[in-house]
Amino acid sequence: MSSTLIAGIAELVTNDPAAGDGSPLGVVANAAVVVDEGGIAWAGPSARSPAADARTDLGGRAVVPGFVDAHTHLVFAGDRSAEFAARMAGTRYDGGGIATTVAATRAASEDTLRALLAGRIAELRAQGTTTVEIKSGYGLTVADEQRALRLAAEVTPETTFLGAHVAPTGSAREEYLDLVTGDMLAACAPAARWIDVFCEPASPHAFDGDEARTVLKAGRAAGLGLRVHGNQLAPGPGVALAVELGAASVDHCTHLTGADVDALASGDTVATLLPGVEFSTRSPYPDARSLLAAGVTVALATDCNPGTSYTSSMPFVIALAVRDLRMTPAEALWSATAGGAAALRRTDIGVLAPGRRADLTVLDAPSHVHLAYRPGVPVARALDVGG
Ligand code: NIG
Numbered sequence: 001m002s003s004t005l006i007a008g009i010a011e012l013v014t015n016d017p018a019a020g021d022g023s024p025l026g027v028v029a030n031a032a033v034v035v036d037e038g039g040i041a042w043a044g045p046s047a048r049s050p051a052a053d054a055r056t057d058l059g060g061r062a063v064v065p066g067f068v069d070a071h072t073h074l075v076f077a078g079d080r081s082a083e084f085a086a087r088m089a090g091t092r093y094d095g096g097g098i099a100t101t102v103a104a105t106r107a108a109s110e111d112t113l114r115a116l117l118a119g120r121i122a123e124l125r126a127q128g129t130t131t132v133e134i135k136s137g138y139g140l141t142v143a144d145e146q147r148a149l150r151l152a153a154e155v156t157p158e159t160t161f162l163g164a165h166v167a168p169t170g171s172a173r174e175e176y177l178d179l180v181t182g183d184m185l186a187a188c189a190p191a192a193r194w195i196d197v198f199c200e201p202a203s204p205h206a207f208d209g210d211e212a213r214t215v216l217k218a219g220r221a222a223g224l225g226l227r228v229h230g231n232q233l234a235p236g237p238g239v240a241l242a243v244e245l246g247a248a249s250v251d252h253c254t255h256l257t258g259a260d261v262d263a264l265a266s267g268d269t270v271a272t273l274l275p276g277v278e279f280s281t282r283s284p285y286p287d288a289r290s291l292l293a294a295g296v297t298v299a300l301a302t303d304c305n306p307g308t309s310y311t312s313s314m315p316f317v318i319a320l321a322v323r324d325l326r327m328t329p330a331e332a333l334w335s336a337t338a339g340g341a342a343a344l345r346r347t348d349i350g351v352l353a354p355g356r357r358a359d360l361t362v363l364d365a366p367s368h369v370h371l372a373y374r375p376g377v378p379v380a381r382a383l384d385v386g387g
C-alpha cells in the first residue's frame with residue numbers, strides 16, 4: 001500500500017468542528033486529503049498538503065464523509081409493489097405485509113439471497129453509502145434468521161437480529177417469544193452485533209412494551225447491543241423503553257410525546273429518523289425540529305425494505321429531511337454521517353480526520369447543499385481510493 005493525495009476538492013466536509021470553518025460540519029474550502037492504508041493520514045487546505053506517493057484530482061467537486069445508513073433490512077426476496085400501489089390508493093400500513101416477504105425469503109435459495117444482497121450493497125455504494133447496518137427479520141425460524149444474519153455478516157459488521165419483527169402467521173405469540181429469546185437468539189447471536197424489536201402496540205403483528213422489554217433484556221444478556229423500532233404507527237412505549245435500557249438507537253420516532261423528547265434528551269439513545277417510510281406510507285413526518293431543539297442526537301437512515309421504504313438512497317433521505325423534516329442541509333448531512341456513526345456507536349467513521357477510516361463520498365457538485373438542492377439526481381458516489 002502507498003499513500004494517495006486527493007486534491008481538487010472545492011469543499012471538504014469533515015464533521016470535525018476543530019477543522020475548517022468551526023461549524024459542526026468542519027468545512028474546508030479548496031481542500032485535499034491524504035489516504036494511507038485505508039485511513040486518513042492528513043486533511044486540510046490544499047495549499048498546505050504534504051507529499052504522497054500518488055495523486056488524484058477531483059476537479060472542483062465536494063467530498064463528504066461516506067454516508068452511514070444505520071437502519072436497513074437488505075436480506076429479502078420478493079416484491080410488494082402491489083401493496084405500495086394499494087397504499088397510495090388509501091390502504092393503511094400495519095405491518096401485515098411483512099408475512100409476504102417472509103414467505104418469499106424463506107423460499108429463496110441462499111445463492112439467490114446472496115446475489116440480491118450484493119446487488120443492493122452495490123446500489124448503496126453507488127449512491128455514497130460506505131457503512132450499512134443490516135437486520136434479519138424476514139426468516140422468523142431459527143434456520144432462516146440464522147441464514148439471514150450469516151449473509152449479512154458477509155457484507156457488514158453491523159448486523160442486527162430482528163427475530164422479534166412480527167409473530168409469524170399461525171404461531172402463538174408467547175411460544176414465538178420463547179423461541180426468539182431462547183433457541184433463535186442462541187443460534188443468531190454469534191453472527192449479530194445488535195438485537196432489535198418492532199415495538200408497536202398499534203400493530204396487531206408487532207410487540208407491546210412488555211414483550212419488547214423481554215426481547216431486549218435477553219439480547220443484552222447474550223452480549224448484543226440494543227436497538228428499537230419505536231413509535232412508528234402511533235405514540236407508544238418504544239422510545240421510553242429504548243432510553244431506559246440504554247439502547248444505542250430508537251428508530252422511526254414518527255409519533256413522539258413531549259415526554260418522549262425529554263427522555264431522549266436525558267439519555268444517550270440516538271433518534272434515527274427514517275423519512276423514506278413516511279414518504280412511502282404517506283404518513284406524517286417526525287418532528288425533527290423538536291428533537292434538535294432539545295439537544296437529541298438525530299441520525300437519518302433509509303430503512304431500505306420492501307414494505308415501507310424501498311429506497312437505498314441516502315441522498316433522497318437527506319432531501320426529504322431538508323424539505324419535509326425542516327432540517328438544514330448541514331444538519332441533514334451531519335445526521336446522515338456522524339449521526340449514523342453515533343447510532344452505531346462507532347468512532348472510526350462519520351468524521352474525516354487523521355486516524356479515522358478513509359470512507360469518502362464524492363459529489364458531482366461543488367457543495368453538500370446540492371444533495372438536497374438536486375433531488376433525484378445521482379450526485380453522490382463512494383470514492384474508491386486508488387481505483
Ligand atoms: O422498519 N416497521 C417494521 N419493520 C419495517 C417494515 C417491514 C416491512 O413492512 O416489510 C420498517 O418499517
Ligand code: FE
Pocket residue numbers: 071072073229303305
Ligand atoms: Fe426498519
